[in-house]
Amino acid sequence: MVTLALDLAANPVELTAALVDVPSVSGNEAALAAAVEHALRSQARHLEVVRSGNAVLARTRFGRPTRVVLAGHLDTVPINNNLPVRRTGAGADLVLHGCGTVDMKAGDAVMLHLAATATEPRHDLTFVFYDCEEVEAARNGLTRIERELSDWLTGDLAVVCEPSNAVVEAGCQGTMRVTVRTNGKRAHTARGWLGVNAIHAAGEVLRRLAEYEPRQVEIDGCQYHEGLQAVCVEGGVAGNVVPDECVVTVNHRFAPDRSPEQAEAHLREVFAGYEVSVVDLAAGALPGLSHQVARDFVRAAGGQPVAKLGWTDVARFAALGLPAVNFGPGDPSLAHTREEHVPAADIRRCAEVLTQFVH
Template sequence: MTASLDLTADPVELTAALVDIPSVSGGEKAIADAVEQALRAQAPHLEVVRNGDAVLARTNLGRGSRVVLAGHLDTVPINDNLPLTRTGSGADEVLHGCGTVDMKSGDAVMLHLAAALTEPRHDLTFVFYDCEEVEAERNGLNRIERELPDWLAGDLAVVCEPSNAAIEAGCQGTMRVEVRTTGTRAHTARAWMGENAIHAAQPVLKRLVDYTPRNPVIDGLQYREGLQAVRIEGGVAGNVVPDSCVVTVNHRFAPDKSVAEAEAHLREVFDGFDVTVTDESAGALPGLTAPAAAELVEASGAEPVAKLGWTDVARFAALGLPAVNFGPGSPTLAHTKQEHVATAEIRHCADVLTRFLR
């Protein structure tokens, strides 16, 4: 039986209801069914479509601009942190459980707005999608972009990922490379007859230790770059001089740098070594000069900050939409057994977005 969601309820209660519907990546059917059923029954002012286990809804009021609000329905695997529990009371109440932060509280805010805002100042599109927490190629936004591209069009995208209830603008890009060194195998009893590839990686590590990252200011926001070794692999056996070593390096780069520029930079840093790119994602510029983004900042009453990390705002930026992250909860709690969100942050996000959109 499909779970019942009351879209007129306080967004805190909507969060609780969503959290108690398990939706680990790949298993979003039950929550997508509940979201679809609720939107069709309780928001007749919206056009609603289903795409796989994603649910999309929008107004068609002929406004001069459109805001896209997006949130994923899936969670990481449950870690003995369901069903939802509560601590505190009143303004100090806290919801605990898988998905409270990442990101069913953000989804609840979106559902609340979808039902409540029948005459918004901008046309609105709500995108509830699947498989964000797994490999990028499975992300439901990819499928939506292929099959329903007009549903992702707009003048601003607000991704309701956890951001401590503050506007986090844009996001960093990310790239992983493998830096390879080679040597010659030999028996460790006759080590002088070989060349140790792990020892040959010492200059790679030295360059990382000596590296000074950029901290550029973009649209008044300070982004931070970084270069970190995240894995080192080498060795054949306990009595063999290794002939191969691979240092995996992650580079987080500011959104004023393209993927091509990031790759060129890493090849310069590791000049003389064999460098292979294994993963890459462009960042997203803040876009705060866009009129709709400026309105959101004004409604929030707080200074925006740079997003240090990568989120799906980059996907919207690649489609030409300025994009920000704005949602309840601390991203440092995402994916942890201790995941929890303050109910005051849920209500604050709902209030800010209502002021912005009403």
Template sequence: MPRVIPPLDLTADPVELTAALVDIPSVSRDEAVIADAVEAALRAQAGHLEIIRSGNAVLARTNLGRASRVVLAGHLDTVPVNQNMPHSRSTEGEKLVLHGLGTVDMKGGDAVMLSLAATVTEPRFDLTFVFYDCEEIAAELNGLTRIQRDLPEWLRGDLAVVCEPTDAAIEAGCQGTMRVDVRVPGKRAHTARGWMGVNAIHGAGELLRRLSDYVPRQPEIDGCRYHEGLQAVKITGGVAGNVVPDECVVSVNHRFAPDRSPEQALAHLQEVFEGFELTVTDGAAGALPGLNAPVTQELIAASGGATPVAKLGWTDVSRFAALGMPAVNFGPGDPKLAHTQEEHVPAWQITHCADVLRKFVS
């Protein structure tokens, strides 16, 4: 029998709204129930918004003719359940903490967005809210990919705020990412006559030495210091217990600062691994901070003027930056807890993010 989901109250405290969202299962590719609940709540409680559905994404926006538009985006899906549903509560120093799947990644941010969508009826910017699906899995399934293809006008604005967890700090831009397979050739032979072959796994020693000796850049961009990285994440080789391996493949992940394009990042890897064959298996551009844009400066001021920090990871801000708009990450929750069984978020961070964004858009 289908589970009955209580209607969402978008005018409730965003902390309580977070708890309600957490208790709705929404593992990637199974977001229909939460999307239905979000759509129904917006249609019933936010009549000032234009609302449309795209698959299991829900989009809403004002059309007030303001001079600028701010896009707020958050994904509805989570990683698989790990004995961390429904939500639970605890206190730390008399302060409330919510525990459970999605409290950090990222139903706290979704709750903040839904609260603003329903209660800020006369914003000083036009606002677009994008609640999308399948962020936690392959990029081609990400709801933003579909929306950008089918409804590109819904992603345009003068600033994008992705409400991913940032410990309630503004994280600027994001790093790019690239994965490559580095191949080491060899020659097969029987291990009883190993001198007749060339052991590819032994040959990977030079490759691993270069990785061990690698010194990453730490460029500063718009006052934000990014920390690049180059890490071996997988190694394969060998065909049998009595055969000298004729190939060894080391998979390497490179996180690069947003002042480099993917093409420049690849050129750098080709320099680092000169003499080895490289095959790119995955990659995505980073996003420049965009902190000098006037609308971004207004968000920083609304946050109390705290200095933004670099996003040391990749998020969907990259998609918005590729559209030519500044984009930042700002949401409740410690990102280091994302995808863990111990996900939890201090209630004050949800309240703080809601207050900052409300001040900014009002």
């Protein structure tokens, strides 16, 4: 296999385009990982480089008093007739279109450019380019790296270069999915009075959801909005049978000042009297902006950080004790869409901020 040649010192906009043109749907990142590994080994001799599956890790070892970990995933969702990369506009108005431009090869390009050009940083730097972020957590490359190369994930600040409109998004919400079950008694619908309709019984569950008033919580100057939404209702066995079971699936997004245990206790209180089962759970991440390195980064970004309304891998780093933020080019609402595109101005801004921060 011929390895693609990447010029890491090149304009990060053009580096983004080169990365986008290498398909890397989850599970098929080998070609891109090989290109990233070869480029780092040949063009960034100041870095220690290791390969872990289809993840590539690199770090400085200058003995600086602080270490910053920068992370980005190499994989994308399936291609949707949106490769190769396409350009519109020019100069300051240039826009790159294509699968992975936003999520998150523009962020990877910024990281790679920084890895090659920051030869004398004031912080030691670790770069983590990992695989399988877009699929189930068990396959996520960070899971394997934490298990096998845990010392590579230590530091004083983690910056996950996921798209954030080139502003600092601090921490992230936790997410929990539960099922709320109602029970009844089957009967023929011609004699419905002999049964108990479990779907009708779920009306009270839906009423509580409709009347629920979610919290808004300010942490480190960031406003987190909680949410509670029914996402699925299942019940019924046939068109002429009174259903004896109904299951309402509910998604809860909770502010990171709540632990998963507290969030679960809250939902059990909301749905008191019903059978509640947790089917999916991921803890949130506190922003940690009181830490000096985090404050320095926010200052370098030149603006007020905002809360991350969603869950990202910053939560993994927060669980390891690192304050963690999202900071990357592109609009996250365009991720996973056929219309995915990133302004070159976002890429340039992120590269400039990170360069200023590490020097």
